[in-house]
Amino acid sequence: MDIKNLTIKEAHEMLISKKMSVLELAEAVLKVAEDTRDLNAYLEIFDDVRAQAEVAQKMIDEGRATMMTGIPVAMKDNILIKGRIVSASSKMLENYRATYDAGVTKKLREAGAIFVGRTNMDEFAMGGSTETSAFGVTKNPHDLTRVPGGSSGGSAAALAANAALGALGTDTGGSIRQPASFCGVVGLKPTYGSVSRSGLMAMASSLDQAGPFAKTVEDAEIIFDCIKGHDPMDSTSYPDDMARKDFGKPRVIGVPTEFVHAKGVDPRVLKNFEESLEAMKKEGYEVKEISLPTLAHGLSVYYILMPAEVSSNLARLDGVRYGYHADGANLLEDYMKSRGEGFGREVRRRILLGTYVLSSGYYDAYYGRARAVQEKLKQDLALAFKDVDIIATPTAPTPAFKIGEKSSDPLAMYLADIFTVPVNIAGVPAISIPCGIVEEEGSKLPLGIQFIAPHFGESVLFAAGKDFEKTQKSNII
Amino acid sequence: MSIELKDVEHLAGLARIAVSDSEKEVLRKDLEDILAYVSQVKEVAAEMGSPEAGELHNVMREDEGAHEGGVFTEDILSQAPAREGNRLSVKKIL
Numbered sequence: 001m002d003i004k005n006l007t008i009k010e011a012h013e014m015l016i017s018k019k020m021s022v023l024e025l026a027e028a029v030l031k032v033a034e035d036t037r038d039l040n041a042y043l044e045i046f047d048d049v050r051a052q053a054e055v056a057q058k059m060i061d062e063g064r065a066t067m068m069t070g071i072p073v074a075m076k077d078n079i080l081i082k083g084r085i086v087s088a089s090s091k092m093l094e095n096y097r098a099t100y101d102a103g104v105t106k107k108l109r110e111a112g113a114i115f116v117g118r119t120n121m122d123e124f125a126m127g128g129s130t131e132t133s134a135f136g137v138t139k140n141p142h143d144l145t146r147v148p149g150g151s152s153g154g155s156a157a158a159l160a161a162n163a164a165l166g167a168l169g170t171d172t173g174g175s176i177r178q179p180a181s182f183c184g185v186v187g188l189k190p191t192y193g194s195v196s197r198s199g200l201m202a203m204a205s206s207l208d209q210a211g212p213f214a215k216t217v218e219d220a221e222i223i224f225d226c227i228k229g230h231d232p233m234d235s236t237s238y239p240d241d242m243a244r245k246d247f248g249k250p251r252v253i254g255v256p257t258e259f260v261h262a263k264g265v266d267p268r269v270l271k272n273f274e275e276s277l278e279a280m281k282k283e284g285y286e287v288k289e290i291s292l293p294t295l296a297h298g299l300s301v302y303y304i305l306m307p308a309e310v311s312s313n314l315a316r317l318d319g320v321r322y323g324y325h326a327d328g329a330n331l332l333e334d335y336m337k338s339r340g341e342g343f344g345r346e347v348r349r350r351i352l353l354g355t356y357v358l359s360s361g362y363y364d365a366y367y368g369r370a371r372a373v374q375e376k377l378k379q380d381l382a383l384a385f386k387d388v389d390i391i392a393t394p395t396a397p398t399p400a401f402k403i404g405e406k407s408s409d410p411l412a413m414y415l416a417d418i419f420t421v422p423v424n425i426a427g428v429p430a431i432s433i434p435c436g437i438v439e440e441e442g443s444k445l446p447l448g449i450q451f452i453a454p455h456f457g458e459s460v461l462f463a464a465g466k467d468f469e470k471t472q473k474s475n476i477i
Numbered sequence: 478m479s480i481e482l483k484d485v486e487h488l489a490g491l492a493r494i495a496v497s498d499s500e501k502e503v504l505r506k507d508l509e510d511i512l513a514y515v516s517q518v519k520e521v522a523a524e525m526g527s528p529e530a531g532e533l534h535n536v537m538r539e540d541e542g543a544h545e546g547g548v549f550t551e552d553i554l555s556q557a558p559a560r561e562g563n564r565l566s567v568k569k570i571l
Contacts, residue, residue, distance in 0.1 A: 099552040235536040300515040311492060318493070320567055325558030331568040332493075340495030348496065349507055352488045356508065359491070366515070369522035376525055411510050 001028040008071050008165050008219040015060055015070045022060065022070035025165075026053040026114055029072040033116060033163035040138045041148075041158040043077055044085065045117040056112040067222045069112030074164035076155050077118040078125055079210065080199040081105050088201050089133035090123045092317050092324045092342035102199025103231040104168060104210050111226050116164050119154030123344045124314065125175055125203045127151050128416045131407045132346040139403070140182060143443035146400040149179030152213070156183040159213045166223050167213040172203050173302050174396075174420025176211050177432035181395035181448025184434045186220045186465070187213050189420075191456050192427035193238040195224075196231030204309035205236070207302075207424040217433060217465035224458060242456065247389070250453075250460045253280060254290040254388030262296065264415060265397040268438045269447060273394045276435045276449050279471035280392075285464075290384050290391070294377040298422030301377065303414060304357050304370035305425075310347075311354025317342065349410065378426045385454040390464050393419045395432040395448035399440070419450060429453050431461040433468055480509045 001024060014020040026049050033045050046052075049072070056070040075081065078088045080098035082105075087093045101109065108115070122132040130138040130153035138153045140146040141161040148157040152169025156179035159167045169176040171189040180187025188211045195210045202208060212223035231237045255277065261270065277287050319325040319338025326337035343351070357366035384391065396416055406413045423430040432448040439445070449468070453460040485505050489496040496504065550563055559566040 096556060099549065099556065232538065235538070294521075297517060297521050300518045300521075303511060303515045304518060315493075319558060320565055322553075322556035322558070331570050334568060335493040336495040339493050343494065345500075348494055348500075349504060351492050351494060352485070352504060353508060353511060355488045355492045356484075356512070359488075365519060369518045370515075372522045372525065373518050376521075410507055411514060414511075414514075 001025070003028045003032065003165070004162050005215070006165065007216050008067070008214065008222050009216070011071060011165055012067050012069075016065060022053040022057040022114070023050065025070060026050065026072055029116060029162075029164060032161065033158070036141070036161045036163050038139070039141060039144075039157050039161055040120055040136050041154045041161060041163060042074065042117040043087070043089065043120050043135055043154070046084070046115055049114060049116060052114045056114060059112045066111040066226070068108060068226045070114060071165050072114045072116045073108065073223075074116050074119045074155050074158040074167035075105070076152050076167070076169045077121050078170060078201040079105060079168060081115060081118075084118065086118065086201070088124045089121045089130075089135055090342065090344065090347070091134045094134070094324070096323055098199075100199060103196025103233060104227045105199060107227050107229070108168075113226070116158075119152070119158050119167065121154055122151035123347050124201065124310075125151040125170055125172055126310070126346050126350055128174070128178055128413055129401070129403075129406070130154060131403065132344055134344055137403055140400045142184060142445055143400065145402055146443070146445070147182065147403055149182035149396070149400060151175040151179075153179045155213050156180055156185055156187065159183070159185050159215065165215075166219060168210055168223075168227070169213055170200055170203075170208055170210050171424065172207045172209075173306060173424050174417045176213065177420050177430060177448070177450060178396050178416065180213055180432040182400035182446065184437075184446030185213050185215060186217055186434070187211070187432045188220045188224055188458070188461070189423060189430050190224060190228065190458060191238075191429045192424075193236050194228050194429070194456065194458070196229075196234045196237050198231050198233035202313040204306040205313060206309060207306060209424070217431070217462055217469055220431065221462045245456055247453070247457050247460045250285075250389035250464045252286045252288055252388045253277070253464075254288050254384055254391045256292040256295055256391065256393065257289050259292060259295045260393050262397070262418060265394070266399070269394045269397060269399070272436050272438070272447050273449065276468070277392065280468060283467045283471060285467070288388055290388060292380055292384055294373065294380045295422045297373055298377060298425050299414065299418050301370045301373050301425050302417070302421040303353075304366045305374065307350040307354035308358050308367050309354070311351045311358060314343075314347070314351055346410070374425050377422060381426045381428065382454070389453075389460055390457075391452040393450050393452070395419060395450040399438050399445035399447055423452055428455055429458050429461060431465055433465050435468070435472065480505050480512065
């Protein structure tokens, strides 16, 4: 069976009409996953995929199928599946087994989805390339010398290589959208609080959000509909009735031109972005220039708030209760050695940075000010959404970069998040959709366009996204 | 913003992370560069006058509906590096 270009929607119809069995689909996906092991997209392919397929088939045969029943999905290695190793691609948790299911795992399981395996990522989701993984870099399926993006690079690469029909990732500053852009797939960062964070390994709790990777906007919507909803196990999860606002059909696209033309943005990305906007005009959208100077400060705010939360969230990893343990002469040395050896370089750097910005004497100057600018950014964005239905930017300033190109310069790596980070700072939803390719050294590298909507405006993103996809039929890779 | 080696050592101590001598200088420079970049929030905040962080509200649920004792004990303790019966084992601190 050829599963290249097979969408969740199409697979669902084939499963329901019995043109294909769940096992046939699962076997086809497993074969691709095995054949593409050299990508290092999966850290582990689960040994019970066939047993899971049987359960899903029974659901279909008994007429209890949902849209996700029998659909093979890849799970980022920071999402808990009870009884399975979940390592966050860190030596710290290399052998850690989840003691419960994450909220999103529970929802997918109940819907009959099939977990193919757990995917590689930047250690504890800290990075934009999967190069900080303790278990080796993932390669971009479009060019094996390039990164797949990150931190959810394994999920994006697995999907782009057809080793799953959909995937879950987490996005704290762009970790779903940027790898989606680099790998030529759709990636959605939902509204903060719309998808449960219970059972996701916390990086920066006020910014983290789980979301789908998919081949099409429609598929992303199918996965989002499955995983969204209130969860009493997550105190920041929104009650379902808050998300029921009707936004209508989007018509006006706002473009923060000054921000988009920031220093360091690849001219090919800008040219493609202009072409994408022209295509949307032909679909009947109005494109309007907007001024949002605070967007440019998103990255500074992010690199204060995020490490601050990282330093407190990761304090739990002490070598005593679970995870990596290194023996010292006394308890203090146990802590120092376990954490010094268990965490990789980028994680250590961010914990120290967070410790600094939270320390007495600097708290107001950094954390306090960053929270204030965060509020300003939220207000400015809310104001902008009075005039426009969505805001468009490129997803990333460049196509996928070379493995090793930025790994020794953390600031250069951080700048790759410039367009995605403000979305998390404001807590609004955004989607990245493939919008063409650039050719470099004989490789065809995908680019992505990002649409941003107001809080709970996922329906607007899906509507505009589907319209945009129609304009891209000639560009499919 | 200048960061010195002794600042790195102090932060590493607070964060309970052992850092090798060769890494200290790298971290010192990285922290200095990153802090120089993020310091723009100070100017932005200053331009905004006296900004306030967002409103706070209680997100805690009532403490009720506790599960039966012991049902998760084995799952959780099986992940501990060292244990004695149903307790975590650590080095003495006194």
